[in-house]
Amino acid sequence: xxRRSFLKKAAVGLAAGTVAAPAIAQSQPTVSWRLAxxxxxxxxTIFGAAEVISKRVAAATNGKFTxxxxxxxxxxxxxxxxxxxxNATVECCxxxxxxxxxxxxxxxxxxxxxxxxxxxxxxAWMYHGGGADLMREFLKEYNIINFPAGNxxxxxxxxxxxxxxxxxxxxxxxxxxxxxxxxxLAKLGVVPQxxxxxxxxxxxxxxxxxxxxxxxPYDDMKLNLHNTARxxxxxGWHEPGTTxxxxxxxxxxxxxxxxxxxxxxxxxxxVSVYGLTDYHAKNAIALERLKTEFKAKVEIIxxxxxxxxxxxxxxxxVIREESEKTPMARKIHASYTxxxxxxxxWDRVAEGAYHQLVEG
Amino acid sequence: xxRRSFLKKAAVGLAAGTVAAPAIAQSQPTVSWRLAxxxxxxxxTIFGAAEVISKRVAAATNGKFTxxxxxxxxxxxxxxxxxxxxNATVECCxxxxxxxxxxxxxxxxxxxxxxxxxxxxxxAWMYHGGGADLMREFLKEYNIINFPAGNxxxxxxxxxxxxxxxxxxxxxxxxxxxxxxxxxLAKLGVVPQxxxxxxxxxxxxxxxxxxxxxxxPYDDMKLNLHNTARxxxxxGWHEPGTTxxxxxxxxxxxxxxxxxxxxxxxxxxxVSVYGLTDYHAKNAIALERLKTEFKAKVEIIxxxxxxxxxxxxxxxxVIREESEKTPMARKIHASYTxxxxxxxxWDRVAEGAYHQLVEG
Numbered sequence: 001x002x003r004r005s006f007l008k009k010a011a012v013g014l015a016a017g018t019v020a021a022p023a024i025a026q027s028q029p030t031v032s033w034r035l036a037x038x039x040x041x042x043x044x045t046i047f048g049a050a051e052v053i054s055k056r057v058a059a060a061t062n063g064k065f066t067x068x069x070x071x072x073x074x075x076x077x078x079x080x081x082x083x084x085x086x087n088a089t090v091e092c093c094x095x096x097x098x099x100x101x102x103x104x105x106x107x108x109x110x111x112x113x114x115x116x117x118x119x120x121x122x123x124a125w126m127y128h129g130g131g132a133d134l135m136r137e138f139l140k141e142y143n144i145i146n147f148p149a150g151n152x153x154x155x156x157x158x159x160x161x162x163x164x165x166x167x168x169x170x171x172x173x174x175x176x177x178x179x180x181x182x183x184x185l186a187k188l189g190v191v192p193q194x195x196x197x198x199x200x201x202x203x204x205x206x207x208x209x210x211x212x213x214x215x216x217p218y219d220d221m222k223l224n225l226h227n228t229a230r231x232x233x234x235x236g237w238h239e240p241g242t243t244x245x246x247x248x249x250x251x252x253x254x255x256x257x258x259x260x261x262x263x264x265x266x267x268x269x270x271v272s273v274y275g276l277t278d279y280h281a282k283n284a285i286a287l288e289r290l291k292t293e294f295k296a297k298v299e300i301i302x303x304x305x306x307x308x309x310x311x312x313x314x315x316x317x318v319i320r321e322e323s324e325k326t327p328m329a330r331k332i333h334a335s336y337t338x339x340x341x342x343x344x345x346w347d348r349v350a351e352g353a354y355h356q357l358v359e360g
Numbered sequence: 361x362x363r364r365s366f367l368k369k370a371a372v373g374l375a376a377g378t379v380a381a382p383a384i385a386q387s388q389p390t391v392s393w394r395l396a397x398x399x400x401x402x403x404x405t406i407f408g409a410a411e412v413i414s415k416r417v418a419a420a421t422n423g424k425f426t427x428x429x430x431x432x433x434x435x436x437x438x439x440x441x442x443x444x445x446x447n448a449t450v451e452c453c454x455x456x457x458x459x460x461x462x463x464x465x466x467x468x469x470x471x472x473x474x475x476x477x478x479x480x481x482x483x484a485w486m487y488h489g490g491g492a493d494l495m496r497e498f499l500k501e502y503n504i505i506n507f508p509a510g511n512x513x514x515x516x517x518x519x520x521x522x523x524x525x526x527x528x529x530x531x532x533x534x535x536x537x538x539x540x541x542x543x544x545l546a547k548l549g550v551v552p553q554x555x556x557x558x559x560x561x562x563x564x565x566x567x568x569x570x571x572x573x574x575x576x577p578y579d580d581m582k583l584n585l586h587n588t589a590r591x592x593x594x595x596g597w598h599e600p601g602t603t604x605x606x607x608x609x610x611x612x613x614x615x616x617x618x619x620x621x622x623x624x625x626x627x628x629x630x631v632s633v634y635g636l637t638d639y640h641a642k643n644a645i646a647l648e649r650l651k652t653e654f655k656a657k658v659e660i661i662x663x664x665x666x667x668x669x670x671x672x673x674x675x676x677x678v679i680r681e682e683s684e685k686t687p688m689a690r691k692i693h694a695s696y697t698x699x700x701x702x703x704x705x706w707d708r709v710a711e712g713a714y715h716q717l718v719e720g
Contacts, residue, residue: 059622060420118714120480120513124637124644153480154710216710235713262419263623270629277484281699284484284706291705300709308717339641344719345651346644349660350514350576352719353595354478355712357668359704 031260033067033252036076036084038095040198043219045282047071049150049244049275050094053267060263065256067092078196082107082247086142091252094149097245098179099194105322106329108180109336110135110146112242114315116336119151119241119276120351121343126243129339131332138328143250147268150244150275153283155236157303158213159204159220159229164303167310176200176212181238183322184315197223204228213238216279217286226290232300237308237315244275391620393427393451393612396436396444398459400558403579405642407431409510409604409635410454413627420623425616427452438556442467442607446502451612454509457605458539459554465682466689468540469696470495470506472602474675476696479511479601479636480711481703486603489699491692498688503610507628510604510635513643515596517663518573519564519580519589524663527670536560536572541598543682544675557583564588573598576639577646586650592660597668597675604635 035054039047054067070090072078081093082100098111110126117125125131126148139146158177164170171189175182182192195203195212201224203209211229213236214220226232246268253261290298323333395414399407414427430450432438441453442460458471470486477485485491486508499506518537524530531549535542542552555563555572561584563569571589573596574580586592606628613621650658683693 056622056626060619060626062617062619115718118711120637120640123633124640127634127637128641154714156709217706234709235717236710237714237717240714240718257422259420259422262416263626266416266420266623266626266630269633270626272633273483273629274487277480277487280480280484280703280706281488283710284703287706287709288702302709302713312717342648343640343644346577346640346647347715348719349516349594349647349662350596350643351478352715353662354514354597354600355707355715357595357597357672358475358600359708359712 030063031065031256033065033091034075035067035069035246036072036074036081036090036093037069038072038078038081038093038099038196040073040196041071042222043197045219045275045279046150046152046197046215046244048278049271050246052274053094053149053246053264053271056267056270057263060267061260065260065263069094072196072198078198079194082142082144085144085247085249088143088249088252090249092246092248094244094246096178096242097146097247098242101180101322104138104329105180105325106135106138106332109329109332110148110243110245112179112181112239113319113336114181114184114238115312116240117340117343119153119243121340121347122241122243123148123151123272124343125336125339129342130335131339134332134335138332139247140250144247145250145253146245146247147265148243149246149268149271151272151279152215152219152239152242152244153276153279154241155213155239156216156220157233157236157238158211159225160211160231160233161204161229162210163231164233164307166304167307170307173211174209176203176209176214177238178213178242179239180319180322181315183318184311187314187318188310201225201228215242216283217290218279218282221286221289226294226298230297230299232290232298233303234300235302237303237311246271390423391425391616393425394435395427395429395606396432396434396441396450396453397429398432398438398441398453398455398556400433400556401431402582403557405579405635405639406510406512406557406575406604408638409631410606412634413454413509413606413624413631416627416630417623420627421620425620425623429454432556432558438558439554442502442504445504445607445609448503448609448612450609452606452608454604454606456538456602457506457607458602461540461682464498464689465540465685466495466498466692469689469692470508470603470605472539472541472599473679473696474541474544474598475672476600477700477703479513479603481700481707482601482603483508483511483632484703485696485699489702490695491699494692494695498692499607500610504607505610505613506605506607507625508603509606509628509631511632511639512575512599512602512604513636513639514601515573515599516576516580517593517596517598518571519585520571520591520593521564521589522570523591524593524667526664527667530667533571534569536563536569536574537598538573538602539599540679540682541675543678544671547674547678548670561585561588575602576643577650578639578642581646581649586654586658590657590659592650592658593663594660595662597663597671606631
């Protein structure tokens with residue numbers, strides 16, 4: 001928009017109390033960043049979040065700040081993006097931080113914990129329960145500052161080629177599963193595997209693995225999982241609200257002028273709501289398709305109560321043990337579980353009670 | 361930050377692939393807006409959302425765009441803020457749009473519908489289910505463009521001075537209740553009243569009303585409601601995820617340079633996640649206080665199943681009737697109910713099933 005045209009159009013604003021101060025000549029360098037995603041381009045939801053932030057940051061800064069987005073493997077392998085940010089190979093990444101729990105279990109608390117917090121609770125902990133501050137204290141040693149950016153919401157429990165009737169049916173299963181959820185499954189005899197999204201279908205199709213979880217109906221169908229396994233389980237006990245994250249190289253972030261930093265922060269928060277609700281709408285449509293179009297091929301069933309009870313008991317113990325590995329993991333585990341215990345009773349009378357009222 | 365210092369600090373970015381283009385001299389006028397809130401200053405949650413957006417927009421634009429926030433009644437009465445934006449008395453307002461359902465029932469669909477969608481579902485409809493486009497089509501005649509900005513999450517069912525055992529106990533009750541939820545209650549003999557937040561306590565204390573709902577434990581305690589009524593009911597059947605809104609005068613918004621418009625959009629979306637989770641954390645703490653500190657004074661109890669069943673049946677009928685009043689309300693009611701029916705089965709296996717697993 002030309003300046004003259006803007007001032008003319010702004011007249012209504014002036015009449016209504018706007019004060020147009022004299023124009024200030026400003027000079028600011030442009031900034032170009034590269035973002036390494038852990039996700040494949042085929043997933044418009046989870047990969048798309050990085051593109052959304054890139055477009056929105058460019059638009060909000062008049063093109064002064066551009067972020068070029070690369071899919072998993074394009075410039076950095078999917079599970080090496082944290083190293084790439086740490087080493088300043090790229091300025092930022094978009095990932096699910098639990099991929100890195102092998103480096104340090106602390107990573108998982110910013111993302112998803114089996115039988116842990118859902119999207120709303122997790123964001124409440126991050127923004128208003130001290131979670132973000134603690135995670136940033138931890139991530140300093142990786143030269144990283146992180147922002148929650150996108151959330152899958154509650155996931156599905158995964159695709160299985162054979163039915164799971166008791167915990168015995170889990171024994172010996174090779175299963176693709178993200179994050180710390182493989183730990184309790186391993187106690188029940190599962191062989192957990194962390195495989196990037198784009199590689200799950202061939203592994204399942206070839207029989208290299210027997211079961212796999214990714215996210216929910218929309219993404220899973222994009223990955224073609226419904227064409228290679230019959231039993232689709234719920235609920236997503238292992239990932240109740242997986243929080244993806246933008247992680248920025250701390251020096252690159254701190255070197256930005258403050259207006260660009262704030263623009264990034266808001267865009268990350270905005271992506272949290274766009275992303276969660278994008279998944280919500282798309283998963284609803286995809287579930288409907290599974291129930292109709294793929295009715296003969298796919299069974300959508302609940303995991304048996306006793307299996308879930310065993311998993312819950314084991315998961316609590318295993319996550320506690322895992323958190324004893326480092327002082328930071330212990331500290332963050334304590335904060336996380338305390339916050340979950342605090343918000344649980346509130347959700348029982350609020351969101352949970354409402355879910356039961358309309359769906360029960 | 362001085363330019364020299366920025367360039368120095370940006371060196372790490374450069375090494376990591378940043379390209380600093382030559383500085384471009386820019387001139388852009390500063391913009392000063394006024395925002396009229398419907399809410400009292402005492403509520404840091406709901407009133408605070410407008411202050412958050414104001415601060416964040418200023419920070420993201422280097423102070424070029426300032427929004428001065430006025431509490432309900434300071435320059436515009438709480439329930440006149442839409443008129444004030446329509447008439448360009450102020451450039452924007454922050455409100456709960458269902459306050460205006462008397463003008464046109466369509467307003468309510470952007471906010472809260474009894475037995476309607478929760479925060480996640482409502483945002484999914486707004487952002488990804490056509491809801492925002494439809495609401496903006498409707499709001500054109502009010503010279504308004506709207507953005508969801510903050511959400512209370514599932515509310516509590518309200519404070520009552522006497523116990524509600526059957527629908528007969530509702531007869532003749534004068535109750536403060538927001539939005540269209542008064543309509544089904546009226547069918548059961550309640551006299552619904554729309555009273556601004558700041559005026560609820562004196563009305564309940566003086567006995568002008570017998571019952572009142574506002575939001576949830578945190579706000580309600582700030583309003584002192586726990587010191588004037590004993591029975592605190594759940595669930596919030598009437599407001600499952602009340603969406604507050606920033607509404608901008610369309611001409612003032614369109615006259616903004618595109619970068620400032622995008623900055624506003626993101627800040628509104630960011631406030632949606634900050635606001636919802638702020639409520640979540642604070643309500644959890646406040647509920648705990650009610651259960652301990654105020655144990656002798658306050659009973660937190662579920663509305664009886666038969667009362668909820670009657671209300672649900674009546675609410676469905678009444679909202680449908682109400683929506684027949686204007687073509688736009690009919691159109692938006694159809695879109696809203698269709699989306700709610702679509703996402704319901706997904707929530708049954710995802711968020712709802714997970715709530716049941718961990719709280720059930």
